[in-house]
Amino acid sequence: NAGVTQTPKFQVLKTGQSMTLQCAQDMNHNSMYWYRQDPGMGLRLIYYSASEGTTDKGEVPNGYNVSRLNKREFSLRLESAAPSQTSVYFCASSAGTSTWETQYFGPGTRLLVL
Amino acid sequence: KNQVEQSPQSLIILEGKNCTLQCNYTVSPFSNLRWYKQDTGRGPVSLTIMTFSENTKSNGRYTATLDADTKQSSLHITASQLSDSASYICVVSAWKGGSQGNLIFGKGTKLSVKP
Numbered sequence: 001n002a003g004v005t006q007t008p009k010f011q012v013l014k015t016g017q018s019m020t021l022q023c024a025q026d027m028n029h030n031s032m033y034w035y036r037q038d039p040g041m042g043l044r045l046i047y048y049s050a051s052e053g054t055t056d057k058g059e060v061p062n063g064y065n066v067s068r069l070n071k072r073e074f075s076l077r078l079e080s081a082a083p084s085q086t087s088v089y090f091c092a093s094s095a096g097t098s099t100w101e102t103q104y105f106g107p108g109t110r111l112l113v114l
Numbered sequence: 115k116n117q118v119e120q121s122p123q124s125l126i127i128l129e130g131k132n133c134t135l136q137c138n139y140t141v142s143p144f145s146n147l148r149w150y151k152q153d154t155g156r157g158p159v160s161l162t163i164m165t166f167s168e169n170t171k172s173n174g175r176y177t178a179t180l181d182a183d184t185k186q187s188s189l190h191i192t193a194s195q196l197s198d199s200a201s202y203i204c205v206v207s208a209w210k211g212g213s214q215g216n217l218i219f220g221k222g223t224k225l226s227v228k229p
Contacts, residue, residue, distance in 0.1 A: 042203070042219030042222070043158075098214065098215075099146060100146065100163070102160045102163070105157025107156055108156070
């Protein structure tokens, strides 16, 4: 039982390049989330998927797109990377979107945009 | 505006000592409050969740308190260990109807436990 896994662990991009961050969970959770964590700031929600087939914007969605490929997988795409997107990206999952649900986080992807 | 403020920003203590981390929030309407532990290079892990009516909740050497009147929470760590070195994040859920809520994350307190 691996929990939430993310690939890659680390990535360097040049401005304007595109890439997709992958996330998968094996806990049969319905809801999945993408966050970014920047120095001196709290985690901020980019996008979330309450259930398979649905996605919604979070607090900072600009510059990102997401795909809920199936119940297990939720990917985050940067179409044209910018230095402001340098950050650590965390994927999380929970059984549901109730405020009482515990979110389980992956190990993170460290992205550097030059 | 919903906000979560944590103090101190960082803290260094000796192994075996106790410490208390603070969380003040201005979140309305309040649903619940969680403390997460984030080891360096890892994702956050939930330590405890507290509701409006709960004053104290323990998880091993971690004890969280909540004062809903003053909108303050604390996380007390007893007999600290080197493995307690981590960032501790306070997360408050703002109720938005039904069972749904928005999570507001604090910036965290970075704790270093020295031998």
